[in-house]
Amino acid sequence: MTIAEVPTKVVYSRPKSLNDRVTHYCPGCTHGIAHRLVAEVLDEMGIVEDTIGVASVGCSVFSYNYFDVDFVEAAHGRAPAMATGIKRVYPDHIIFTYQGDGDLASIGMGEIVGAASRGEKITVIFMNNANYGMTGGQMAPTTLPGQKTTSSPTGRDVKRQGYPIQTAELLSTLEGASYVVRRSLHNNREVRRAKQAIRTAFEVQKAGLGFSLVELLSTCPTNWAMTPVEAREWVEERMLPVYPLGDYKISAAVAELNKLEG
């Protein structure tokens, strides 16, 4: 048997809704993994033609280059407001925002609280990498106590700069939120669990059940000054205790939907 005759089975290929282009993300950055998971879900649900993404500022500002779906770009923090408007004009479309922690939990905190409390039928993918990645690694609302950043060179002092904002926990207190969970991208098992959550978040929107958000603990090896492997270990050792993974809000209707889908 020649090599050409050996039977092969493709088990891994590029999702159709991800464009074939060179990434601008740093080696070891988990933005790329999150993009892939979202694209896999859009493909599997067959909603690519009906989906509109809203990009935010931050390293993922160029996410519109990677997804082969309609996309708009929002000003800093305004993605949930823009997504709200689009969803109201196109209620049959699937609308998602893709936002970093600087974007969502700092300037955009009012926008996300408003959208969640109103129960807007949008899906939010929220990347928490504990700093402002794109602009050079400054302290973000999510920066850990004691964490050194370019704007907190001696470490975040909670007496001066306050405590980290736990976004999933905060938003889960709002009546309008239907599905709010936190997952992580630091190892293969958690990546699989993250994909399942992203799928559920989009299913919630498809079923018209209201606001859904998946917070994803993410790496920023460049600004953390770590190797990709060290960055993953840092997520596990340092971020998980401050940001426990879990299901923070699952409305009764969403629980019913999950049961139906097994």
Ligand SMILES: Cc1ncc(C[n+]2csc(CCOP(=O)(O)OP(=O)(O)O)c2C)c(N)n1
């Ligand atoms: C209104 C406004 N304020 C500030 C900025 C500068 N800015 C651009 S990206 C960014 C940081 C975004 O960081 P984050 O949302 O954490 O995303 P990451 O780059 O870490 O993925 C900031 C402050 C801006 N573009 N617009």
Ligand code: SF4
């Ligand atoms: S700066 Fe950080 S968040 Fe931005 S692409 Fe690089 S590793 Fe990712």
